[in-house]
Amino acid sequence: MKFNLLVPFLLLIICSVAFGQEKRNTATVEKGLIKVSIMYPYAEGKTFNMEYYETRHMPMVAGFLGTNLVKYTIEKGLSSGIPNQPLPFMAIGTFYVKSLSDYQAAIAPNRDAIRADFPNYTNISPVILVSEVVK
Template identity: 75%
Template sequence: MKIRLILSFLLLATCSIAYGQEKQSEKSQKHHTMATEKGLIKVSIMYPYAEGKTFNMEYYETKHMPMVAGFLGSNLVKYTIEKGLSGGAPDQALPFMAIGIFYVKSLSDYRAALAPHLDAIRADFVNYTNTIPSIFVSEVVK
């Protein structure tokens, strides 16, 4: 009985230590990720919501964005995809159906990498949307 109690205590202590180390590692990684984003170029492709406009998120996530990301090569740090849920206020209309974001090291390299593929990228739009996106280019400052 005593041995079971001691083993249970050791198991609990080991789990607690491992959990604490995991949380510390997550905190460190989050800080590292945030720190490395400063100075990156952020290209936001925003698909506005309007009556009659459609967006195929599955196609965008599995086909379109990976295709474009592949053109960017080592200049690409990461990309994200956001699905619009609502406007800022409860009764406010949804401003965007989706936003695709590329984080890259160089804007000129981004443009050079995509230039030969612009026709293919635009031709793919019909496979997932019937709206024209707005593009916003910015620099991450924090």
């Protein structure tokens, strides 16, 4: 009888420690990072080639960022948070970098190449937000 109670208790402790540690590490790594969000607004008649963006464009830009890049993410818009409202963004690409000045220094000489690649995957002018991760 005691064994039946002990096993779930031990599993609970192991899971709490494992998942709690993972959560703490993620939070401390991201705080203070610079987040560059490139958002592609939805509009009638606009197009976005997600496969090209994922396999060619984002890896190209990530390559320009070098060791300053911590990670990048790609999001595909699915719906608005408000029922029956249009999709706000078709896609969002995000770069997490250590230094804003290093990011700007890496992008500046490659800006023309980045912009020249836009027609290969979209006819949308992106909206860019640079922010700092606080939590």
